[in-house]
Amino acid sequence: xxxxxxxxxxxxxxxxxxxxxxxxxxxxxxxxxxxxxxxxxxxxxxxxxxxxxxxxxxxxxxxxxxxxxxxxxxxxxxxxxxxxxxxxxxxxxxxxxxxxxxxxxxxxxxxxxxxxxxxxxxxxxxxxxxxxxxxxxxxxxxxxxxxxxxxxxxxxxxxxxxxxxxxxxxxxxxxxxxxxxxxxxxxxxxxxxxxxxxxxxxxxxxxxxxxxxxxxx
Amino acid sequence: xxxxxxxxxxxxxxxxxxxxxxxxxxxxxxxxxxxxxxxxxxxxxxxxxxxxxxxxxxxxxxxxxxxxxxxxxxxxxxxxxxxxxxxxxxxxxxxxxxxxxxxxxxxxxxxxxxxxxxxxxxxxxxxxxxxxxxxxxxxxxxxxxxxxxxxxxxxxxxxxxxxxxxxxxxxxxxxxxxxxxxxxxxxxxxxxxxxxxxxxxxxxxxxxxxxxxxxxxxxxxxxxxxxxxxxxxxxxxxxxxxxxxxxxxxxxxxxxxxxxxxxxxxxxxxxxxxxxxxxxxxxxxxxxxx
Numbered sequence: 001x002x003x004x005x006x007x008x009x010x011x012x013x014x015x016x017x018x019x020x021x022x023x024x025x026x027x028x029x030x031x032x033x034x035x036x037x038x039x040x041x042x043x044x045x046x047x048x049x050x051x052x053x054x055x056x057x058x059x060x061x062x063x064x065x066x067x068x069x070x071x072x073x074x075x076x077x078x079x080x081x082x083x084x085x086x087x088x089x090x091x092x093x094x095x096x097x098x099x100x101x102x103x104x105x106x107x108x109x110x111x112x113x114x115x116x117x118x119x120x121x122x123x124x125x126x127x128x129x130x131x132x133x134x135x136x137x138x139x140x141x142x143x144x145x146x147x148x149x150x151x152x153x154x155x156x157x158x159x160x161x162x163x164x165x166x167x168x169x170x171x172x173x174x175x176x177x178x179x180x181x182x183x184x185x186x187x188x189x190x191x192x193x194x195x196x197x198x199x200x201x202x203x204x205x206x207x208x209x210x211x212x213x214x215x216x217x
Numbered sequence: 218x219x220x221x222x223x224x225x226x227x228x229x230x231x232x233x234x235x236x237x238x239x240x241x242x243x244x245x246x247x248x249x250x251x252x253x254x255x256x257x258x259x260x261x262x263x264x265x266x267x268x269x270x271x272x273x274x275x276x277x278x279x280x281x282x283x284x285x286x287x288x289x290x291x292x293x294x295x296x297x298x299x300x301x302x303x304x305x306x307x308x309x310x311x312x313x314x315x316x317x318x319x320x321x322x323x324x325x326x327x328x329x330x331x332x333x334x335x336x337x338x339x340x341x342x343x344x345x346x347x348x349x350x351x352x353x354x355x356x357x358x359x360x361x362x363x364x365x366x367x368x369x370x371x372x373x374x375x376x377x378x379x380x381x382x383x384x385x386x387x388x389x390x391x392x393x394x395x396x397x398x399x400x401x402x403x404x405x406x407x408x409x410x411x412x413x414x415x416x417x418x419x420x421x422x423x424x425x426x427x428x429x430x431x432x433x434x435x436x437x438x439x440x441x442x443x444x445x446x447x448x449x450x451x452x453x454x455x456x457x458x459x460x461x462x463x464x465x466x467x468x469x470x471x472x473x474x475x476x477x478x479x480x481x482x483x484x485x486x487x488x489x490x491x492x493x494x495x496x497x498x499x500x501x502x503x504x505x506x507x
Contacts, residue, residue, distance in 0.1 A: 013356070065252065068243040069260055072286060076332075076339040081321045090328065093286050095266075101242045108253065144463025146224075148353075148409035155353050156261040158407065160465040 004054065005134070007141050008164040009039055010111035013065070014152030015104055019184060019195060025104040027153065029062045030202070033209045034186040035153050036114045042150035043161065044137040048124035051116055056207045059111035061173040066105050073100040110152060113164040138163070174205035186212055220351075220423050224460035225408035227506075228451045228471045229264075229430055231357070232401045232485055236443015237365075237394070239263045247395045248365045255362030257400045261354040264404060265335055267437050271429040272330050274436055282425070285329040285337060322348060326416045333416045334426060351413035352426060357404035360473050361482055368394045396443060399483045405468055410458040427452070431507050448485055450507040451492060456500035467501065470494075 009031075016028045016035050033053040040051045072095050080091035118137075120130060140146065141163050150159040180200035188194045200207055239259040240246035249258040269284045276282035326333045326348060336350030370392045375381050381388050408423065427450060434445040453467045470493040479487040492503060 066243070067249075067258075067260070068241065069262055070242065071262070076285065076325065076337045078318070078321060078339060081325055081339065084328070085321065085324045090283055091285065091325075095286050095288055103243065140459060143461070144466065145457075145459035145461070147411045147459065148349075148351075149226075149407040149464060151353075156355055158353070158355055158405070158464070160463065162463065 004115060004117040005040075005137055005141065006113055006115050006164040007040070007043075007161055008059075008111070008113050009036075009150070009152070009159045009161045010059070011152045011157055011159050013106050013108060013157045014110045014159075015106040015157060016153040024102050025106075027064070027105055027107050028183055029107075029180050030058050030183075030200070030207065031056060031110070031112050031114075031152070032184045032186075033198075033212075034184055036112070036116070037186065039114065039150040039152075039159055039161070040116055040137070042148050043140050043146045044133070045147075046128070046133065048121060048128035049118040049133050050121050051118050052211070053114060053116045053209045055115040055209060057113035057115075057168045058171075058174055058202060058205045058207070059113065059168070060109055060171060063108045064105055065108045066103055068101055068103040070095075071100050071102050072098045074098045106157070107152075113168050168205075170205045174202070176204070178202045180207070185209070188212065218454070218456065220408065220418065220420050221410050221414050222458060224410055224455040224458060225423075226453045226464045226467055227406045227408075227427075228449070228468060229357070229404045229406060229447070230401060230449040230473065230490065231404075231434060231445060231447045232399065233397050233442070234399055234444040234484070235396045236445060237396060237441050238400065238402065238445060240395070240441070248363065248397050248400075250363065250365070251358065255364075257359035257363035257365075257397060257402065259357040259402055259404070261356055261404075264354050264357065265331075267433040268334075268426065268429040269331050271433040271436055272425060275428075275432075276330070276425065281327060282330045283328050284331050285325070286331055323417070330422065330425070333418050333422060336412075336416070348416050349412050350416060351409045351411075351418045353407045353409075355405045357402040359400040359402050360488065361401070361475055363397045363400045365395050365397055368396055370394060394441070401448070401473065401482065401485065401488055403473060405464075407464065427506050446485075447507055449490055450505070452504040452506055454502045454504055456502075461500035462498040466498075470497075 014027065014031065015025060016032050017025045018028055036053045036056060037051045072093065074093065076093065077091065083089065084091045118133065120128065141161060150161060151157055152159045178201070180202055182197045183200040185196045185198040188196050196212055198210055237248050238257070239249050241249040249260070251258055266288070269286060270288065272282055273284045322339060325337065325339065332348055334350050334352045336348045338347045372390045372392055373388070375384065375388050375390055430450055431447050434447055437445070451471055455461045472491050474489050475482045476487055476489055482488060494503065497503065
């Protein structure tokens with residue numbers, strides 16, 4: 001854990017979609033390790049490193065809210081884009097004809113402390129020392145620098161971040177042990193985009209995240 | 218300094234008078250409300266829609282400014298326009314398989330302003346990836362709680378004969394509108410230079426985007442909207458692609474408050490907008506666009 005970092009992230013709204021409820025999105029109770037990794041990657045990432053989430057501290061009571069929005073139900077099509085390239089009609093998508101109204105059950109007023117470290121990957125070169133990447137990540141967190149603004153599950157919900165210093169105070173409402181059920185750990189990109197799950201248990205606001213390889217089974 | 222060299226954030230203020238800025242489909246089209254605070258909301262996608270519409274209106278006939286996700290309302294406008302006029306050059310067709318998808322993605326970025334700006338998903342049967350747009354908007358939230366008012370209106374006609382018979386010739390129907398008497402809304406936005414580079418979003422595009430934010434409500438008049446207007450567009454520009462300060466700390470420098478002398482905000486004049494320029498982090502510039 002010598003390569004570890006701790007970052008405090010927070011925001012007004014968050015939506016960590018449960019994969020089983022995606023048509024009308026419903027958020028998990030807390031941030032997933034996958035979303036936490038995404039936040040770190042928005043701040044610092046190189047092919048030479050892989051972020052591993054060790055622990056998630058939940059700082060605020062879990063509260064939900066719902067928002068319904070007009071969305072489109074179809075995606076940009078490869079075939080029409082190819083036709084357009086060849087000089088045919090431009091690809092088009094009429095939002096009002098492909099209309100879907102979808103509700104999202106999202107989280108309100110969230111705050112987390114993410115504890116993580118990184119591992120070096122096979123793509124690391126001789127110039128990629130762990131110390132260098134650790135310094136870069138820490139410096140960026142301290143200075144508020146990022147490659148793109150990190151988000152809390154969806155890009156319309158920005159994540160603010162700063163270094164997390166000192167011990168994390170437990171909110172009274174989060175004391176005790178709470179079983180959060182099976183939760184998405186991360187997508188295994190090395191294994192054909194297979195989602196991996198883990199049994200998330202929150203003890204006094206803290207979720208210990210197991211290593212991805214042993215997760216879920 | 219170009220967009221590819223500097224991170225950008227912006228604060229966008231707009232207001233509404235006697236109109237409905239964004240209806241909630243879950244609440245019978247009442248103005249969106251945060252149930253906890255009573256503050257009004259306007260979704261990110263609502264604002265993006267208006268940006269798209271303005272770009273289509275002002276640059277629709279300019280190559281590279283086509284709009285991919287269109288509204289039905291402009292269908293005829295689209296049909297009347299000859300696509301040859303856009304000066305698009307077909308790409309060479311025989312590309313190696315692996316590069317084909319990337320070429321299509323790039324072509325989509327080059328052709329469509331909204332793909333280049335907000336991104337698009339092109340993961341159909343043949344996966345040609347997705348474009349993450351450099352521009353990201355948040356939900357806009359009103360400064361004060363809003364009190365939506367229901368206004369009943371009558372129509373001196375009915376739609377069907379059956380309705381007329383039921384009313385024995387009275388032929389009147391009642392309708393409902395919701396209005397927000399006044400609301401000043403604040404939205405935050407981000408522009409990532411790294412993603413701009415990937416999608417080919419240029420300095421000219423950024424100008425077009427900011428111009429759209431300034432002008433878009435002036436071209437979105439309708440019975441439902443009432444009077445909406447862009448009020449301020451305050452841009453924070455960093456000296457480096459990664460940025461020089463956390464975004465939330467810059468946003469905190471812009472404070473919007475109702476004047477103490479005013480009990481209920483009913484106009485933009487009832488609010489004070491202040492920008493704290495003291496001790497601005499080195500390498501961050503404030504650019505007031507409106």
